[in-house]
Amino acid sequence: MAAVLEDALVCTGVSKQFYEEEERVPGVKRRWFGRRKRPIHAVKDVTFQVKRGEIFAILGPNGSGKSTLIRIISTLLFPDRGSVHIFGMDVMKKRLYVRRMINRVSVEAAFFKKLSSYENLMYAARLYDVKPEEARVRSREILERLGFSPKKIYIPMENLSRGMQQKVAVARALLTSPVLLLLDEPTTGLDPKSKRDVQKFILEVQESHDTTVILTTHDMDEAEKLCQRMAIIEDGSFVALDTPQNLKAQLTRKNGHAVTLEDVFLELTGKGWEEEG
Amino acid sequence: MELGRELRATYAFVERNFNLVRRYLNWEIVFLFYSIINALTIGFIGVTTGPDEVLFLTVGALLWGFLSVLFHEVGESVSWERWEGTIEYTFMAPIRRLTHLGGMCIFAIIYGTIRTTVVLAVVAFFFDISLKEANLFSGLLVLVCSSLAFIGLGLMAAVLPLLSPERGSQATHILQGVILLVSGVYYEVEVLPGWLQNLSVISPATYTLKAARAALLEGQSIAALGPEMLRLVVIGLVLIPLGLFIFNLGENYAMRSGKLKRSG
Structure with missing residues (x-):
């Protein structure tokens, strides 16, 4: 499918399969070299587009293929089939x-956990060709905006809480002014206040910098609050793709009473959040 | 400016690694202490046989120390990042792989030189080594020429943890061990069985040690060592592009099979 300029991201028929070694079964003859492997279909024929400036959420239970899809979009994994274009450019080519x-x-x-937030951010800045002086100013601004104490910028990351580390991760991503920001469960493990700070900042960045955001999350409220459209992924396939309002409206019409996004999720996947996919 | 951008990114790896050395200072002190003790014990073995042997063995220990640092830092770069959990971040950075690995190599050369100099100072103090006959400049140039070949070998070794997160790192140690065995680090290669001597012919460390000993023990000039140095440069010029090519194949394999992410 040809990508049009409006499209920040075009995924067409993307599939990815891994091979997992089978456990040894007592009594079954072993192979001479290696173990038997069985295929795991992580992503199956996924097609979707995300418009420039949109926040698009991908919801799914653990092991449903969200992170694999994000890795393919981030150029860290080659799809077996299909193509991914970001602003018209093929991620493989x-x-x-x-x-x-x-x-x-x-x-x-x-992160390099023995290094401080400052050292990790400077490393990122150099990799993305952001001038050190600019990186110093911007990282301080972003971290302060996220409620990160400037005093803690020089202590090793291993001495920071998970929430603090995640704020530095958000700052590191935004430091490089990406036009497409991939957020793979960015608020997991954050306390409610930090979660709100990060969510507010994502909205600000999207509005002020025209950044397109792909977000995977376990948090229904977060998805509803942040995204314009969302997809629900189950066993590697998209089982729904629409605005949160439309998804709820469809089920409301079917059930005859008001429903939440969680009801929609349960109806479509038949699974709770914490169940393995 | 594409080149400027890549050079600045190269510096990111050098700076990052020196920051890591500073933060893991206790480990560094222990490793350095071990290197010094290792060089001294080998030197003392030489004391039992004669002063020429002391120099022969300590030159071997110092050179092997330098070459192993080089090989280790480049060869273990993937394993290290996987252990730290940063491998995906580094691999999705908008830089060429040559920039990434080139940065690691530059760090390895600077770091290896500093460590070897410290060990040399202690060894010289203990054994009252006289370098009056030595041609230090020739020795230094041999080291520079051999660095190229060892960087190439390191690049080939670095691919192993990409192919196998669980066993790749151990495989790099096997490769390093074989080079130690066949290259005449502490003995002349002539004492090896014939079939092992065949391996010493293809090891760049064999030529490095031969040329460095000729420079430091016999004071041979650059002109006299020219053929050996040229041989090392040619090996390096073959091994570096070959190493990069193999690394790229390994990276593509890891990206197809999903092995980049696994913590082995």
Whole structure:
């Protein structure tokens, strides 16, 4: 599918499969080399577009394929089938150019934990060619805006709480002014106040910098508050894609009473949040 | 400016690694202490046989110390980042892989030189080594030439943890061990069995040690060592692009199989 300029992201028929080693079964003859492997279909034929400046949420239970999809979009995984275009550029063929446009906050704080927030941010700034003076000013601004005490910027990351580390991860991603921001469960583990700070900041960034945001989350309220459209992913496939209001309205019409987004999720997946997909 | 951008990013790795050295200072002191003790014990073995042997063995210990730092820092760069949990962040940075690995190599050369200089100072103090006959400039140039070859080998070793998160790191140690065995670090390669001597021919460390000993023990000039140095440069010029090519293949494999993310 040809990408039009309005589209920040176009995913077309994306599929990804991994192979997992099977456990040894007593009594079953072992192979000489390696173990048997079985395929795991992490993402199955996913197609969607995200418009420039939109916040798009991907909801799904654990193991449903959200992070695999984010990794494919972030150029860290090759899809087996299908294509992903970011502002018209193929993520497989134009990796370097795509990487200049994106940044990602992952659910795990990916930092050198012995280094301070400042040292980690300066490392990121140099990789993304942000001038050190500019990086110093911007990172302080962002961190203060997120309620991060400036005094803590020079202490090793391992001495910071998970919430603090996640705020530094958000600051690091925004420091590079990405036009497409990939947020993989960015508020998981944050206290309510920090969560609100991060959510408010995401909205501000999207409005002031025209940034497109792809968000995966477990938090229904967060998805409803932040995104314009959302997709629900189950066993690697999108089972719904619409605005939160439309998704709720469809189920309300069917059930005859008002429903929440959680009801929609349960209806479509038949699973609770914490169940493994 | 594409080149300027990449050079600035190269510096990111050098700065980051020196910051890490500073933060892991206790570990660094322990490693340095061990390197010094290792060089001294090997030197003392030489004392039992004669002063020439002391120099022969300490030159071997110092050179091997330098080359192993180089090999280790480049070869273990993927394992280290995987352990820290930063591998995906580094791999999705908008820089060329040459920039990433080049930064690691520059750090390894500076760091290896500093460590080797400290060990050399202590060893010289203990054994009253006289370098009157030595041609230090030739020795230094041999080190520079051999760095290229070891960077190439390091790049090839760095791919192993990408191919196998669980066993790749151990495989780099096997490679390093084989180089130690066959290259004549503490003995002449002629004492090796014939089939192992064949391996010493393809090890760049064999030529490095031979040339460095000729410079430091016999004071041979750059002109006299020219053929050995040229051989090392040619090996380096073959191994570096080959190492990068293999690393790129490994990276593509890891991105297809999803092995980048796994913590081995």
